[in-house]
Amino acid sequence: MRCEKALKFLPEYVEGLMKPSKAAKLEEHLRSCPRCAREERALREAIRLASSLEVEYPPEERWEEVLREIHLRAEMEAVRAEVPAIRRLIPIAGFAALILIGSILLGSLSVHLLRSIPLARTHAPDVRAFLAGFIDEEGMRNLREAEEMIDAEGMAGPFTIEQVDQLYQPGGEVMATGEEGIIDALYPDLVKPGDYGEIDLPVKLASLSD
């Protein structure tokens, strides 16, 4: 066997995938060719080194956090799957649903933020990508509808990720953050009185329009 052929077959040989008859010919060549023998050792050593790295484990307490998070997310996704489309809710709940969605989104804006921060729209690509990480298609359609309605009403400027990510009570206290808050905002029939304390929507709206 010539060196060119031997070098070509070496990976197959070191993986133990070569037929015995073919392997015997290669071994014969390796015994007489230091260059190819060195390359064979290099391949074997590369596999040994690359396979030698051990796994670094997390601290034990993080496992329970992971388990809690799995339960939380599974529960949220199950609830979300049961929620009827807001599109079907709107004809039923009518203006009340619109006001609730709009007001919760509006509730994420403080007067201070409205005046001082250059705002990005919720349909800006980065905000969309952020939301799309955990809101299903139905939820995104609901959001788009809410945006259109809010825009049409001239009720507020566009929103930043941070503002979308936090919902405030009338006094300015954060009532919900992150996925939970946004999902509640997009599926208003899940928000029950007492979930976040009393939410006085008219007061909130009035404070925003000041």
Place this chain on the structure above:
Amino acid sequence: MKEREPDELLVKRFQKGEIEAFDELFRRYRRRVYEIAYRFTRNVDDALDLTQEIFLKVFKSLGTFKFQSSFYTWLFSTARNYCIDYLRHRRVKRVELQENMPSSSPDYLFRGARVPPPSERIEREELRKAIEKAIESLPPKQREVFILRHYEGLQLKEIAEIVGKRIGTVKANLFHATRKLAEMLRPYIEGGEDEV
């Protein structure tokens, strides 16, 4: 001593609505699933995230599990597929970050480690980084095949089924990966500095 409840019974209990049965399955297999995820990510946080995603998927699918294979075969297959998907769609550049981060205990990352003198420790740390960099630099398809073969110890046929490719393609990716690793690790291989 309490006898270990078979996986299949735990799955059936979960299917009847006993959520706690899932917790037992999680505790039983979290470490093994994490190990698979770690092989693909080489990062504790990413591996934990992947482990969480995998078990969330398991939680959602377990209700319709049909027992056509054993639970752990199905679990590990799910884990591997999820990790491959991760590798193909989310190329996380960790190598550069890790190079700037002090390693808290690099030696225990090697099998059969003893406590080496400082100079040897520096060399080992350098080698560890080189190996991680070499593995990280492999194209996703070569990397996944190498991991499945040399970390998971799978046969080519099994790998071909998992990655959805023919055995010939798997072989080609594996051989390319081995050659590239040898090339990148040549300075650390005894006598490897010589030109071949």
